[in-house]
Amino acid sequence: MKRLENRICVVTGAARGIGAAICEAFLAEGAQVIATDCNETALHDFAQKQGCSAMRLDVGCEDDWNAFATQYPEIDVLVNNAGFEQGMVAHDPEHASLADWHAVHRVNLDGTFLGCRYAIGAMRNRPSGSIINISSRSGMVGIPAAAAYAASKAAIRNHSKTVALYCAQQGYNIRCNSIHPAAILTPMWEPMLGSGPERAANMAALVADTPAKRFGSPAEVAALAVMLASDEAAYMTGTELTIDGGLLAGSAAVPGS
Numbered sequence: 001m002k003r004l005e006n007r008i009c010v011v012t013g014a015a016r017g018i019g020a021a022i023c024e025a026f027l028a029e030g031a032q033v034i035a036t037d038c039n040e041t042a043l044h045d046f047a048q049k050q051g052c053s054a055m056r057l058d059v060g061c062e063d064d065w066n067a068f069a070t071q072y073p074e075i076d077v078l079v080n081n082a083g084f085e086q087g088m089v090a091h092d093p094e095h096a097s098l099a100d101w102h103a104v105h106r107v108n109l110d111g112t113f114l115g116c117r118y119a120i121g122a123m124r125n126r127p128s129g130s131i132i133n134i135s136s137r138s139g140m141v142g143i144p145a146a147a148a149y150a151a152s153k154a155a156i157r158n159h160s161k162t163v164a165l166y167c168a169q170q171g172y173n174i175r176c177n178s179i180h181p182a183a184i185l186t187p188m189w190e191p192m193l194g195s196g197p198e199r200a201a202n203m204a205a206l207v208a209d210t211p212a213k214r215f216g217s218p219a220e221v222a223a224l225a226v227m228l229a230s231d232e233a234a235y236m237t238g239t240e241l242t243i244d245g246g247l248l249a250g251s252a253a254v255p256g257s
């Protein structure tokens with residue numbers, strides 16, 4: 001028996017990167033997957049290739065979630081994965097505009113809030129449910145150049161615990177956990193890497209402080225999502241799993257050297 005057989009699993013931001021890898025891993029474990037993304041063209045290309053269901057969903061849009069709930073009133077697993085970092089726009093705490101701050105929170109935090117709210121209703125009458133929120137290493141430490149991103153990811157970390165406790169209090173068999181990746185090689189990094197001879201040096205520089213000295217792969221994050229979605233994690237709720245090549249285990253600063 002595969003680990004996710006007979007489970008209806010929804011993934012947001014699924015057209016590429018970590019979300020796409022999670023869909024692939026869920027499908028390999030026998031799940032019925034509904035891939036969602038706001039990029040309709042990329043989503044349908046992906047879903048066609050994988051042979052899974054797909055529905056356009058902008059996670060920051062309440063009407064989209066309502067339409068999704070009408071189409072899929074009951075599910076077993078939701079991965080709130082969609083997120084973005086505001087690319088090259090400066091959003092340090094001194095110069096960020098309020099509009100940039102809100103734009104990041106709309107996707108990362110409002111999207112996760114709306115997703116959790118939908119999932120609680122859609123999982124309440126199922127035998128069990130698992131909500132998996134993709135936060136970040138950036139939700140655990142300050143990031144001077146990405147104030148909104150870091151704050152939104154920290155809020156996701158906390159909201160996951162609130163959802164976990166609320167569901168337990170209500171007697172719902174719904175678990176909620178967060179995953180905190182760092183430096184996972186997805187298209188999100190491409191603008192920083194380049195495609196010329198500088199690429200290898202840029203990659204090495206970006207993981208210089210990572211103890212494992214390499215990027216992680218989307219499939220490595222997907223393996224954690226499979227575990228949290230499955231019955232193997234039946235006793236895990238309100239917890240946070242880091243997947244960061246050891247980055248958060250210590251500090252790059254070496255005292256006395």
Ligand SMILES: NC(=O)c1ccc[n+]([C@@H]2O[C@H](COP(=O)([O-])OP(=O)(O)OC[C@H]3O[C@@H](n4cnc5c(N)ncnc54)[C@H](O)[C@@H]3O)[C@@H](O)[C@H]2O)c1
Pocket residue numbers: 012013014015016017018019036037038039057058059060081082083084107111134135136137138180181182183184185186187188
């Ligand atoms: N890649 C990393 O190193 C890394 C590290 C830490 C956390 N994360 C988190 O993992 C998640 C996935 O990251 P990724 O690297 O695969 O990103 P990505 O940019 O490669 O893919 C993100 C996907 O989300 C979709 N998306 C963006 N805004 C959306 C919206 N409003 N509604 C629905 N879909 C939307 C995009 O169309 C895209 O398909 C994000 O939440 C990100 O913050 C990534």
